Amino acid sequence: xxxxxxxxxxxxxxxxxxxxxxxxxxxxxxxxxxxxxxxxxxxxxxxxxxxxxxxxxxxxxxxxxxxxxxxxxxxxxxxxxxxxxxxxxxxxxxxxxxxxxxxxxxxxxxxxxxxxxxxxxxxxxxxxxxxxxxxxxxxxxxxxxxxxxxxxxxxxxxxxxxxxxxxxxxxxxxxxxxxxxxxxxxxxxxxxxxxxxxxxxxxxxxxxxxxxxxxxxxxxxxxxxxxxxxxxxxxxxxxxxxxxxxxxxxxxxxxxxxxxxxxxxxxxxxxxxxxxxxxxxxxxxxxxxxxxxxxxxxxxxxxxxxxxxxxxxxxxxxxxxxxxxxxxxxxxxxxxxxxxxxxxxxxxxxxxxxxxxxxxxxxxxxxxxx
Numbered sequence: 001x002x003x004x005x006x007x008x009x010x011x012x013x014x015x016x017x018x019x020x021x022x023x024x025x026x027x028x029x030x031x032x033x034x035x036x037x038x039x040x041x042x043x044x045x046x047x048x049x050x051x052x053x054x055x056x057x058x059x060x061x062x063x064x065x066x067x068x069x070x071x072x073x074x075x076x077x078x079x080x081x082x083x084x085x086x087x088x089x090x091x092x093x094x095x096x097x098x099x100x101x102x103x104x105x106x107x108x109x110x111x112x113x114x115x116x117x118x119x120x121x122x123x124x125x126x127x128x129x130x131x132x133x134x135x136x137x138x139x140x141x142x143x144x145x146x147x148x149x150x151x152x153x154x155x156x157x158x159x160x161x162x163x164x165x166x167x168x169x170x171x172x173x174x175x176x177x178x179x180x181x182x183x184x185x186x187x188x189x190x191x192x193x194x195x196x197x198x199x200x201x202x203x204x205x206x207x208x209x210x211x212x213x214x215x216x217x218x219x220x221x222x223x224x225x226x227x228x229x230x231x232x233x234x235x236x237x238x239x240x241x242x243x244x245x246x247x248x249x250x251x252x253x254x255x256x257x258x259x260x261x262x263x264x265x266x267x268x269x270x271x272x273x274x275x276x277x278x279x280x281x282x283x284x285x286x287x288x289x290x291x292x293x294x295x296x297x298x299x300x301x302x303x304x305x306x307x308x309x310x311x312x313x314x315x316x317x318x319x320x321x322x323x324x325x326x327x328x329x330x331x332x333x334x335x336x337x338x339x340x341x342x343x344x345x346x347x348x349x350x351x352x353x354x355x356x357x358x359x360x361x362x363x364x365x366x367x368x369x370x
Contacts (some may be wrong), residue, residue, distance in 0.1 A: 005055050005191050009048045012259070013199035016048075018039045019202045033208060036090040041201055043083050047194045050076050055191065063129040073123055073131070074113045077140045081109050083197075084147040091170075092154030102150075105143040112139065141181075148178065164230065166211065173203045216286040218264050219271035227285040230295055231341055238337030242282070242296040242304050245348040246274065246354055249327040251290040262324065270326050273318060277311035292328075304332055329356030 020041045027063060041274040050072045057065045057072075085106060091098035121136040142248055155162065155170050162170065180196035214226035222230075234241050248270050255263035267286070274292055275284045281303050282296030296304060308330065319325050331351025335344040 001232050006052050008195050009052050009055070009191065012195040013045050013048045015202050016045050016198045019205045020045075023205060033090050036086055037201070037205060037208065040083050042193075043079050044194060044197050044201060045085075047076060047079055047083075048198065051191050051194055055329055057129075058131075061129070063120050063127055066125050066129055069125055069129065069131070070117055073125075074117060077113045077116075077122055080144050081106055081140065081147065084144050084151065087174075088147050088151040088154060091151055092157075095154055095157065096150050102147075105146060109140050109143050111291055112136065141185075148174075163290065164231065166207075169207060170204075173207065176200045197203055216271075218267050219286040220268060221271045221275055221292075222283065222285045224285070224287045227269060227287050227293060227295075230283070230285075231345070234295065234297070234335065235341040239297050241335045241341070242294075242299040242301075242332055243332060243341075243345050243348045244278070244282070244294040244296065244304060244308075244332040245352040246292040246294070246328045247331045248290040248292070249329055249356065249359065254324070258324075262355060266326060269318065269322075269324065270328070272353060273314045273326070274311065274328075277314055278307045301334075327359065329353070329359055331355050 020038055023038055023041075054069065054072050054076070057069050085097070085102070112121055116124075116134065120134045122140055123131060124134055125131050127230055152171065152174065155167055155174075177197045177200055181193040184190055184192050205259045214222055214229075215222040248266065250261060251266060254266050267290075271284060271286060271292065274294065278284060278294045278296065281299045282294045285293045285295070287293050294307075296307075311328065311330075315322060315326055315328065329352055331348050331354065333344050333348040333351065335341045
């Protein structure tokens with residue numbers, strides 16, 4: 001039994017080593033998630049290694065390694081909360097993880113587990129080297145469940161990044177370790193949690209790679225394919241949505257006069273400023289060479305106007321700092337669930353071209369003609 005358990009854990013380590021190596025060679029477009037994934041994978045590998053050592057110590061059935069056994073168990077009860085907390089931060093866009101109060105359970109867990117070395121609160125090992133659960137064993141598990149529930153809530157709330165199918169797939173991925181926890185608590189002799197976690201992380205990496213196909217590499221925001229899919233979803237659900245169409249002025253001039261690298265930089269900067277301007281109410285997409293669109297579900301006209309004012313302010317600040325001047329033409333309209341959503345897009349697009357004509361007219365006049 002011990003050999004089978006160690007073999008399973010080694011397989012889990014190998015899976016994660018290969019997956020981590022792939023993530024290091026091919027950074028996913030969201031570098032924050034890539035780095036977080038690598039950290040979580042490394043901690044999971046450490047947990048699997050701890051289980052291998054613990055399994056070996058138990059197989060010896062002697063009291064010579066009580067000190068080492070205690071240290072491994074303490075680390076093994078501390079690290080899972082860090083892993084779940086990092087996964088939460090990767091999926092909640094700061095909704096929960098930016099709250100510093102959420103660090104308190106982590107700190108409490110560390111203190112209690114260190115104290116367990118002498119108090120036996122979480123676990124204790126008798127003089128024969130046998131392991132027993134302490135009176136507060138379920139405290140550290142409760143903290144982990146707390147972060148886990150927050151992560152699942154964050155995934156459901158994060159519909160700007162994830163489609164309905166993405167959310168379902170993510171939930172199924174993260175459900176696997178939860179099922180393994182229930183089994184291992186019921187049958188402590190089966191070490192399933194971290195092998196299952198390794199499998200879930202490998203699936204999570206595959207999910208992140210697949211998600212990359214929905215993003216535009218130059219701008220760093222979602223691409224036309226993701227935009228069309230979201231439009232179809234909104235059309236089916238008939239959700240009220242503001243559609244803001246934008247055009248990056250004079251991109252061809254930038255490409256011709258300064259080169260395509262500068263043109264790509266203009267696209268990237270424009271996309272980041274656009275995303276920052278609408279971050280609280282909508283999702284930005286690059287739908288063409290110099291064309292962008294923001295979809296704002298259940299947004300009011302005032303919210304759209306406020307976001308556009310933020311956009312103009314951020315563009316003004318950027319243009320004062322940099323030689324690369326960015327100007328957006330824009331127009332918007334509202335889908336109410338009655339019209340064809342693509343006709344609403346066409347109406348917003350027409351308004352954008354009207355605004356573009358005004359801008360070109362303004363910049364075309366001489367100062368003395370104003």
